[in-house]
Amino acid sequence: MSTAAFEVIAALVRLRSGIVLGTDKAYMLDTRLGGLMRENRLANLDALAAKLRAPGNEHLAAAVTEALTTNESFFFRDGKPFDHLRRILPRLAAARPAMQRLRVLSAACSTGQEAYSIAMVADSLGLGARLEVLGTDLSQEVVRRAREGVYSQFEVQRGLPVQMLVKHFRQEGSQWRISPALRAMVRFETGNLLADLRPLGSFDIIFCRNVLIYFDAPTKTRVLSALADRLMPDGVLYLGGAETVLGLTDRFATIEGERGVYAPVTRLALAG
Template sequence: MGMNAGSQKIIADLLAARTGQQLTEDRSWRIGTALSGIFRQIGISNVDQLVCLLDQPAYSNLAQQVVEALLNNETYFFRDRAMFDQLSRHVLPQIAKQRKDERTLSILCAGCSTGQEALSLGMMLLEQKTRWAGWKLDITGIDISHEAIATARASTYSQFEIQRGLPVSQMLAHFNETPMGWEANEDLRALMRFRVHNLLDPMSTIRPFDLILCRNVLLYFDSETRQRAFARLMEVLHPDGWIMLGAGETIIGHTDELALVKGGIGLYRPVKSDLADQYEVCVR
């Protein structure tokens, strides 16, 4: 699968322009492998040939196909279980106190991929029936990938996918086996709204989000793009809301509007509210 430096740069520039993600040198080896399905589909054998077709009218959808293939949609149910335990034991009970008068909870999953993270949160809420009885619950999942969002909306998973991170008891409680795979039941699906959206673009929302999960999304952005992403997240976060990043991600050098919650894992709150210092979680 041949590829000269010029072709590699064109593909990298395309990905950056469409998604903000940087295809760094240590990730460039993925190009040929990730695009191999497209090669077979249109009858070519390498990236150089692909680049020649990108601006031809007959291949108007090719650029989007390339971007979709290069996106990393790795996800599974209750990924990084300790982070979900932290939400269940500390963050959600605190939000329940904060919103006890309006009884409305809005959660955003940014970079939701094929939906498992959002559905994991939904299962947690349904399993806390007493706490959330009579509440309006809403979980919004956004992702730049049309294919990933289509899967998330279907909320139907193969045997392999359903077993990744999901105990049998929860699988049987929240999913139904169908000829197409394991489909989330109606109670769980009713909590979800999935839509295609670029995190770097302005986002419309009926009310600010009480909790935003943006885990392992910023890893592939350069510093300037991360600053833009944080600015967008802050636009839709409630002034006393919560943001959870991936355990390996940081706000340092990218935003001064958030502060790390003491004792938390990847957990942040707005600086202006002084809430990060007032509230401490203990996850150990």
């Protein structure tokens, strides 16, 4: 692949998703884009780049971007955020009118393990009926899988306690399907974190984990600011273990002793 072809593809992916592909990632283009190149009868990445440069290739541009996302996820990833969620959910539920549902966003939800883990925590607290979880991701394919709620043996063995597996999943051959009760608590939509997030409404809790790592600093700042606008003043934001707000925004403050958990800084506090 020529440097020019790599640059065309990397620029397109960055513009559409925020994902920065360094030249050290050039090796993955052939494998990740091989299927698309065959489908479109393109001999190589240079031919793909040329086609992307031509107008009217929106569908191909979206497919290339999607193919270059990293969708790794697993149930109860890193443990700690879910321990914190277990403590904060009853407090938030008590602070809202009884009829009001708590809204939780699982942004960049990939194949849905995070959103379903949140639902399992709420269910274990008897708060299932109070919760509404929205999972969003740029990739149509992972959103389709998340909606389906069917996981392989390998996927359910990663992080999911066996009692939760037995309680919330039904075995179908070599796969496991999420229970209708849990499925009903979670809704999935395709959604880009770079887009206008206002139509999503406000949330009591936002999970945005293991996606900011792919963005450059200005994009992280822009996304964090958009999330701050969507979070209730007493809500919480969970980031991934390798992510932080420090040096990026003053819209969130760290919570002492709680790694990866952030509280919104109210506009009033900012002004004062």
